[in-house]
Amino acid sequence: MSEQWEPRIVAFFCTWCTYTAADLAGISRMTYAPNGRIIRVMCSGRMDPQFVLKALADGADGVLIGGCHPGDCHYQAGNYKALRRYTLLKRVLTEMGIEPERVRLEWISASEGDRVQKVMNEMAEQIRKLGPLQLERPLPQPLPETERGAVPLPVAGRGLRG
């Protein structure tokens, strides 16, 4: 960890609403905290809770999930599935001793660039308040020999063990 600690946030954004909104924030030149790293998924329904655990295990201090507003899902109900898993995941995190506030689910539509800005800033602030996530750092994973080589180990066992 560097001397000047900065929150690391992984953001999973659905391509139809929140990712597009983040693009809009960019087009509109809305500056916000640089701590968020956006990973694009097709739908917030693709959000495997393991992605969140993996990110936290690999050094993220917070995770943000962005999906379409209820009723707006491009795939009808993926965001509801995400909400379902998110609610459960928060309980699991609490059990693990991780502050559930480190993970946040937000509905941001494609036209809400300003909301991306607001949420990213809020999230950075929130994590700054909580401080770094004190987990044992996992060993750097060896990269595969070929693209079809090693299948990474199941995640839950990696960072959270011990």
Next chain:
Amino acid sequence: MPEPTTNGAPKIGVYVCHCGVNIAAKVNVSEVVEFAKTLPFVTVAREYKFMCSDPGQELIQQDLREGKINRVVVASCSPLMHEATFRRATAEGGQNPFFFHMANIREHVSWVTADGHKATEKAKALIAAAVRRVAFHEPLEKKRVPVHPHVLIVGGGIAGIEAALKIADAGKKVYLVEREPTIGGHMAQFDKCFPTLDCAACILTPKMTQVRSHPNIELLTYSEVESVEPYDLRNFKVRIRRKACYVNEDTCTGCGLCAEVCPVSVPSEFDEGLAMRKAIYRPFPQAVPNVFTISRRGTPPCQAACSIHQNAQGYITLIAHGKFKEALDVILRDNPLPSICGRICTHPCTVNCTRGTVDDPLNIPGLKRFVTDLFPDYKLPQPKVNRSEKIAIVGSGPAGLMCAYELRQRGYWPVIYEAQPVPGGMLSVGIPAFRLPRDVISKEINRLKEIGIEIKTNTPVGKAVTLEELRKQYAAVFIGIGAHVERRLNVPGEDLPNVWGGIEFLRKVNLEGPFKLGERVLVIGGGNSAVDAARTALRCGAKEVTIVYRRTRAEMPADPKEIEAAEEEGIKMLFLAAPKTILGNKDTGVTALECLKMKLGAPDASGRPAPEPIPGSEFVLSCDAIIATIGQVPDLKSLGDKLGLETTKWGTFKVDEVTLETNIPGVFAGGDCVTGPDVVVNAMYAGKKAAISIDRYINKLDMRAGREREGPYRTEYAIDTSGVAMQKQIPMPAIALERRRTFDEVHTGYTQEQAIAEAKRCLDCAICCDCRLCSTVCEAKAINYEMKDHIQEIVVGSIILATGFKPFDARRIPRYGYGKYPNVYTALEIERMTNSAGPTGGEIRLRDGRKPKAVGIIHCVGSRDRNYNSYCSRVCCLYSLKLAHLIKERTGAEVYNFYIDMRVPGKAYEEFYDRMLEEGIHFIRGRVAEVTDHAMTPDEEGKLVIRAEDTLIGVIRRIPVDMVVLAVGLEPQADADEVRRKFYISCGTGGFFLERHPKLAPVQTFADGIFIAGACQGPKDIQDTVAQAGAAAAEVLSLIDRGFVELEPNTAFIREELCSGCKTCIPLCPFSAISFNSDKGIAVINEALCKGCGTCVAACPSGAAQQHLFTDEQIYQEIEGVLSYV
């Protein structure tokens, strides 16, 4: 293209784009490149000014061709922008295009990060993620899916019309759906178009007729899209609700005779409420299609509340128009005893009358009585069929009479057995003549006899004839013997002389005439019969009549109007008193009544507070006679039934609630002998219900099917009563109080003028009053009242939404006085006024008909205002100029424009503005503070004063004008949000539909195959709307001509060896793409149905379900990438 499997060990090229200065000004590109070189598998890392340019792409292709790399990462803008470009470059370099990944360092980094160092670090993280991810990419093939050549266009305004014609002219099939009865949209309402001032109708209507006659366009007006579902991977199955217009579109000739006779007028939507239209209407003469539509909301509250569903709104509307004969026909449609009901019905209709929420409900029975009084010799309709079966009916009360009538109308021959010497049951023996004259009853009964109903009086069933005989001789039997046996008080002295039962007393007076009871009469009870008995006792010569009731006035079950009438006649009321003992002896008869005071306790089973005696509170009332009227029960024993009819513990017949059939098949019962004492209309309802059952019984049909809507129910309509002027119910004339000692009818009925005035108070809740006059004049026989909404299902490959806008509601800004001052208008209202086919024939007039001498036009109403809409509505400046010109031209008035900025960009628009300046129109720069009628100088008297700051000279001005025009802005349609959800698209700021890209894809949306055109995308004028419609049409045509689309190969798949067959994924799929293969015991994904959301992948506990382009490994690598290196 080389074999994808021979791709070999990853050799990754990273290309970092400067995007001019867009990225390079913030991100230290060289540092990023140096960093990229350190990443595993990266063999080449380069930077270039514009990677998307041809030389930029060539860099990639060359490295690929030279074998330096076999996978590509481009760090530049958003993949939503250029992913396709670089995939193509990768493919042209000889690799599978999916050996590519993009890092978004412009939209997500350089444009949103203030600090250059942090931006550089963030860019590195994203590139590291992309590098790690792309190493796991696999070769994929894009799938081609055919595009269905049919097109759906939603909205028949100028945008929809234009797009439909363009596409249809190219030979493609178009469905044009419009929810109003005509196409044309807002443009059809306009008079002139800016800046050319050409006539809107002249340029629009030819296009409208072209749509109608075009062989490739199927026009579906008065229809709405119900749902849009995926038909396959790319095409849509659309369900369209064709709303019932009650006029056959194919046969209606548009002659308009129906509208001439229609009695219902409502404000015309097309004329912005400045003129009226009929309930059967065509919005305007050039409407396409040129057919009429009936506005029908369904059953009005009055009719729904009536047990026999008498169409009250129908006859009331006809009375209001002086069509009394027609009103009678409507009355007789549902009711064979209208002159009786018009007098004594307890009128549940008035209880639910919407007018009652404003001032008073209508006197609905009074109006019915007026019509029947006007035609004393009317006839009942003759049955249209005749059958052979005879039906026995026991009892000639309202239940029996109604049953007989309904059966006769169905062709049967009813025979009524009546024990009393006169027919009519309780109507004749229980209701006094001053409320219901005997000749009214006899006339009604004679009318029934005239249509073939036989009535045998003095023929008590059980004595003269037995029930068993009736059952054998007749096809069916209906028992409606009412409830005529008095309930007893159960107090000592009840059998003394001059103690009467209420019905016993009334029967005697009704059959034998009045007789002397005594000076002081006490009536015990609080129902209608008690009040009737009291008022009859008065007419029998009693000096003092007192009603003794154990609860209070509020709990009295009698009709409040009857109680009032009794009080007017001098009848006293004694509340909270119950009889304890009747005093007297056999010789003197009754001399007094000992009562007990009561108090009100907790509510009982009826919901009313139960009276509780106060011990020791006895008091004595002296009297000469007592009439105990505390209710009646049926006399079932009198029938001498040997059939074995089941009864209840309340001494009534046990019947099936739906069919009214007793336990003996073919024997039905209804009215008071089933329900206990109830009102006339409910007895008639029972008779009608039984008749329907008997008809089905005889025809061996299902007696229960489809009978949910029989009997009273509630309907409510949101009626805007805000503008309704208060006008109380017109009191029904009555004979003088001093004459109310005889059996003359108390109420004399409305005069013609009164009836019309009362009828005019009706609020037309259901709009169409169902009088059916229109069908009598329609020569084409096009009117079909039974028409129902139906669903049309179509399959299309492309959809254009052209649903337009709605004008800003000026009422939302109260300080401009719209709705308060009559001479404040919206622009659209003036638009209609200036139209020569409009409500004033093209004259611009104030509400009182005067020509305005000065007119103020207020710009930006609801636009450029943070309190309402912050956007500019774009068209208001120009249309204000147009209206200013038209107003000045037609009236010579001084016209003042109050503007914030004049926004007149566009071809020939500035010139138009110049011309208006030259025409002498005044322009005042400043937002208007308020419109007021408060005069401060004599000049301002009687004027509307517009107060505004003139910001050019820096003073507050007060401009007195006669007319104010509000240039209201454009808003999304009220249901825009609902519509965009239906079509899987998004709304942007302000609620307008969101385009895919504001500049480069203005008519595309994020949903493939769905396009937008016109004002639904944002405020725009006709010019731009037409241009956009053309663009949308071009998009659609290019899709259809290409014939297929390529789908992103991001579908889910199952790794069979990992699937445990747990079926978790199956119910999660919204597209039902997953099924279970029971042979293999694994889940199977139908790739043709999978849309690629990945929800199933996230849920798979074993990792068997995966998604191409978004496998678990790829996302894990991305996570590690963004976190591991920086």
